Amino acid sequence: MTPLSNQGLETRLLDFIVAQFLTGLASACSLFLVASGLSIIFGVTRIVNFAHGAFYMLGAYVAYSLTERFSGALGFWAALVCAAAVVALLGVTMEILLLRRIYRAPELFQLLATFGVTLMVEDLVVLMFGPEDLLGPRAPGLKGAVDILGQAIPAYDLFLVVLGPLVLGAIWLAFHTTRWGILVRAATQDRDMVAALGVNQKWLFTSVFALGVFLAALGGALQLPREAVNHSMDMKIIVEVFVVVVIGGLGSVTGAFLAAVLVCELNAFGILILPQVSLVLVFAVMALVLVLRPYGLLGRADGAARPAIGTFITPWRAFTTRERAAVAGLVLLAALLPLGAGAYVLSVAAEIAIFVLFAASLHFLMGAGGLPSFGHAAYFGLGAYGAAFALKLAGLSMAGAILLGPLLGLAGAVLFGWFCVRLSGVYSAMLTLAFAQIAWAIAFQWVEVTGGDNGLLGIWPAGFAATPAGFYWLALALAIMGVAALRTLIFSPFGFALRAARDNAARAEALGIDRHRIQWAAFALAGLFAAVAGALFAFLKGSVFPDTLGIPLSVDALAMVLLGGVETISGGVVGAIAYKLLSIWLMSETEHSKLVLGAVIVMLVVAFPHGIGGAFTRLRDRLGGAAA
Amino acid sequence: MLEVSRLDAFYGRAQILHEVGLRVGSGEAVALLGRNGAGKSTTLRAIMAQGPRRTGEIRLLGADVSRLETHELVQAGIGYAPEDRRIFTDLTVMENLEVGRRPARPGHAPWTIERLFALFPNLAEMRQRRGGQMSGGEQQMLTLARTLMGNPLLLLLDEPSEGLAPRIVEQIALAVMALKTEGLSILLCEQNLHFARLICDRTCVMARGRMVFEGSFAALEADPARRDALLSV
Numbered sequence: 001m002t003p004l005s006n007q008g009l010e011t012r013l014l015d016f017i018v019a020q021f022l023t024g025l026a027s028a029c030s031l032f033l034v035a036s037g038l039s040i041i042f043g044v045t046r047i048v049n050f051a052h053g054a055f056y057m058l059g060a061y062v063a064y065s066l067t068e069r070f071s072g073a074l075g076f077w078a079a080l081v082c083a084a085a086v087v088a089l090l091g092v093t094m095e096i097l098l099l100r101r102i103y104r105a106p107e108l109f110q111l112l113a114t115f116g117v118t119l120m121v122e123d124l125v126v127l128m129f130g131p132e133d134l135l136g137p138r139a140p141g142l143k144g145a146v147d148i149l150g151q152a153i154p155a156y157d158l159f160l161v162v163l164g165p166l167v168l169g170a171i172w173l174a175f176h177t178t179r180w181g182i183l184v185r186a187a188t189q190d191r192d193m194v195a196a197l198g199v200n201q202k203w204l205f206t207s208v209f210a211l212g213v214f215l216a217a218l219g220g221a222l223q224l225p226r227e228a229v230n231h232s233m234d235m236k237i238i239v240e241v242f243v244v245v246v247i248g249g250l251g252s253v254t255g256a257f258l259a260a261v262l263v264c265e266l267n268a269f270g271i272l273i274l275p276q277v278s279l280v281l282v283f284a285v286m287a288l289v290l291v292l293r294p295y296g297l298l299g300r301a302d303g304a305a306r307p308a309i310g311t312f313i314t315p316w317r318a319f320t321t322r323e324r325a326a327v328a329g330l331v332l333l334a335a336l337l338p339l340g341a342g343a344y345v346l347s348v349a350a351e352i353a354i355f356v357l358f359a360a361s362l363h364f365l366m367g368a369g370g371l372p373s374f375g376h377a378a379y380f381g382l383g384a385y386g387a388a389f390a391l392k393l394a395g396l397s398m399a400g401a402i403l404l405g406p407l408l409g410l411a412g413a414v415l416f417g418w419f420c421v422r423l424s425g426v427y428s429a430m431l432t433l434a435f436a437q438i439a440w441a442i443a444f445q446w447v448e449v450t451g452g453d454n455g456l457l458g459i460w461p462a463g464f465a466a467t468p469a470g471f472y473w474l475a476l477a478l479a480i481m482g483v484a485a486l487r488t489l490i491f492s493p494f495g496f497a498l499r500a501a502r503d504n505a506a507r508a509e510a511l512g513i514d515r516h517r518i519q520w521a522a523f524a525l526a527g528l529f530a531a532v533a534g535a536l537f538a539f540l541k542g543s544v545f546p547d548t549l550g551i552p553l554s555v556d557a558l559a560m561v562l563l564g565g566v567e568t569i570s571g572g573v574v575g576a577i578a579y580k581l582l583s584i585w586l587m588s589e590t591e592h593s594k595l596v597l598g599a600v601i602v603m604l605v606v607a608f609p610h611g612i613g614g615a616f617t618r619l620r621d622r623l624g625g626a627a628a
Numbered sequence: 629m630l631e632v633s634r635l636d637a638f639y640g641r642a643q644i645l646h647e648v649g650l651r652v653g654s655g656e657a658v659a660l661l662g663r664n665g666a667g668k669s670t671t672l673r674a675i676m677a678q679g680p681r682r683t684g685e686i687r688l689l690g691a692d693v694s695r696l697e698t699h700e701l702v703q704a705g706i707g708y709a710p711e712d713r714r715i716f717t718d719l720t721v722m723e724n725l726e727v728g729r730r731p732a733r734p735g736h737a738p739w740t741i742e743r744l745f746a747l748f749p750n751l752a753e754m755r756q757r758r759g760g761q762m763s764g765g766e767q768q769m770l771t772l773a774r775t776l777m778g779n780p781l782l783l784l785l786d787e788p789s790e791g792l793a794p795r796i797v798e799q800i801a802l803a804v805m806a807l808k809t810e811g812l813s814i815l816l817c818e819q820n821l822h823f824a825r826l827i828c829d830r831t832c833v834m835a836r837g838r839m840v841f842e843g844s845f846a847a848l849e850a851d852p853a854r855r856d857a858l859l860s861v
Contacts, residue, residue, distance in 0.1 A: 179726060179729075182719065182723045182726050182727060183727060185718060185719060185723075186719055186723075186724075186727045188718075189716050189718055189719075190714055190716065192678060192698075193710070193714040193716070194727060195678075195697075195698040195699045195702075196676060196678060196698055196699075196702065196708050196710065196714075197702060197727055197728045197774065197775070197777075197778060198699050198702030198703050198728075198730050198778050199699055199727070200699045201699065
């Protein structure tokens with residue numbers, strides 16, 4: 001072989017870069033389709049449709065089974081489009097049966113409902129299509145590769161590269177030249193005014209939902225020739241889609257396109273240049289974009305948005321003497337549990353106590369602070385890792401680990417919180433998600449320190465806490481102290497200022513309250529308490545895995561708070577107990593725990609649009625309202 | 629045309645309106661006066677089923693419309709131009725008008741773009757301008773034009789003169805008077821007594837969520853002390 005000249009190497013490199021760039025563009029197509037669908041739906045209905053990933057996955061599954069049935073070249077393409085249409089119908093069904101009932105609930109409630117649907121879909125596809133990866137057919141007519149600058153590029157990839165901008169153009173035309181499109185754009189800005197001009201919002205919402213889900217499902221179907229279909233593709237895409245939508249600007253289709261290209265190119269080149277931190281790279285760029293342009297590349301500050309937390313019809317008040325006595329009685333009862341319970345029950349009870357503290361910390365952030373978080377597990381997990389490091393690396397005792405470990409969570413919350421409190425509403429929440437994913441990616445990829453996927457093992461409690469009863473008492477005591485401390489904070493001058501900033505930022509600032517500072521402090525505090533829960537969790541399980549930072553855990557916490565009632569002071573506590581008991585019980589009773597849990601979440605959301613705690617408060621008001 | 633009786637409205641537990649009653653006859657223009665916070669805008673919002681929870685009876689052309697949703701009220705013939713104008717700032721003038729467009733009503737000449745531009749010549753010169761790039765007066769004209777695109781029988785106008793220069797207020801007053809001449813019924817919320825008197829036949833005055841005066845402008849003016857107690861700031 002003749003040695004390549006320098007110039008030859010450079011040309012080679014350039015060719016390679018072009019090829020890599022095209023691969024990135026091809027990947028951007030599906031991501032853009034899904035993200036634009038999410039963005040359009042959010043713009044008009046203000047719903048963050050968590051089920052969008054599930055519809056993407058369903059699109060791929062349905063397309064798979066249709067390509068099995070339809071034959072010929074035409075059959076393949078017809079299968080993709082039919083699959084998207086079928087899934088769009090499913091989406092419309094969900095919108096009509098579920099979402100229409102809860103449009104007036106706080107925004108995050110709809111997220112929770114669609115999360116419930118996602119859980120159900122995940123189990124359903126396994127039931128219907130089996131757990132194995134399914135390999136779809138190649139696209140007829142586009143099976144080969146095209147030679148571009150000496151690099152073989154799959155013809156199907158080139159097709160996708162062209163399709164993305166075509167879809168963008170089609171959406172643009174529909175939005176600017178049809179009456180429907182003009183109504184959609186108007187509703188994105190002020191949907192109540194559109195209704196005040198005689199437009200039936202319901203059907204506008206439904207049609208927008210149909211289009212959004214169609215795009216998501218088409219995105220999934222188009223992936224068929226590129227990757228295997230499996231039942232976890234929904235979570236993977238939804239995180240990327242959130243990132244794309246936030247970078248591009250919620251409600252902006254062109255922004256979604258630019259961001260999808262940006263994210264996919266970052267992935268395509270990041271993996272070459274910095275393979276260890278490729279996961280971190282995308283999220284770091286997202287954080288950067290949000291700090292520079294808080295509403296994304298092409299997004300706009302929306303003035304008409306409702307607060308993420310609903311209006312407070314019942315003002316918060318401290319416990320009365322009688323309620324205090326009742327709570328003391330319940331605490332005493334909980335403390336007596338080891339007298340009559342075995343090791344398994346005690347470990348379940350300790351886990352519930354830990355999650356009560358975790359949920360209470362998130363509730364403090366969301367309910368009192370008005371700062372919704374999709375990534376609260378970051379601080380829980382950092383606390384767990386902190387405790388593990390303190391024990392394993394620093395050689396501290398269990399007490400030292402539980403005392404000092406949470407400082408890692410606090411540090412994370414101080415760092416991430418600084419960014420998050422500068423944004424508001426859904427943007428802030430999505431940024432919390434991105435930070436949680438960064439923390440997760442570091443734990444997952446920095447194998448030398450964190451053990452990566454294998455986690456850190458052998459983190460067992462010592463001394464009096466080594467027995468199940470001892471550990472339960474420890475967890476219970478810390479949970480009670482934590483919840484009491486958070487409650488005290490809510491009724492302290494700090495809490496008043498925090499709630500003032502939540503209810504009316506402008507007025508609070510006019511009163512001399514430094515909103516960012518006080519919310520930053522609340523974020524750090526919430527992170528610290530979550531980290532204490534995480535440290536306890538590490539000792540409960542005897543190990544720490546990246547899962548403790550993961551999205552499912554963050555969503556669990558969100559579900560607990562919303563189910564308990566974010567507008568009710570005890571919502572976090574009530575929700576954690578109810579949700580944890582339910583999920584542990586379901587896990588032991590059924591093989592399809594996700595299906596049942598998802599269905600239960602959906603039913604609870606419809607039955608209690610203000611959470612369990614909120615429903616209780618309302619009942620109490622109705623019964624005792626005349627006297628009070 | 630419109631008959632409202634015993635209208636109560638609530639935000640949460642707070643009652644904002646107490647047994648408000650009012651009547652607008654066919655082709656009549658009625659001014660709803662009162663100080664800031666008297667409940668004028670809330671009355672209009674309550675009629676439109678936007679915002680507050682409400683109880684009471686609302687009749688349009690004799691039919692009970694209390695249970696209708698906002699868009700159904702518009703379809704039934706009420707046009708609503710809200711206080712803060714709420715122009716779609718991203719949409720052009722033409723697109724804003726398109727959002728308001730509704731089918732013609734039998735027996736009434738439909739509003740067309742040409743007729744509206746004749747009424748508001750300024751708008752004709754900025755068809756492709758975005759709502760966000762218009763002056764306050766132009767936005768107010770667009771709001772009126774957009775509402776008229778729905779071919780309403782009754783107009784609810786919430787402070788169309790608010791924050792505008794006297795010259796623009798005059799233009800808008802002329803346009804509203806022209807609408808009245810066309811036979812439209814009008815319920816006008818105003819702080820500007822002069823503006824209201826130009827247009828309206830009759831007046832109702834609200835204070836603290838209640839109706840406290842109903843009658844002619846002459847009757848209201850007859851007792852300057854009372855008028856100032858009710859209206860002046």
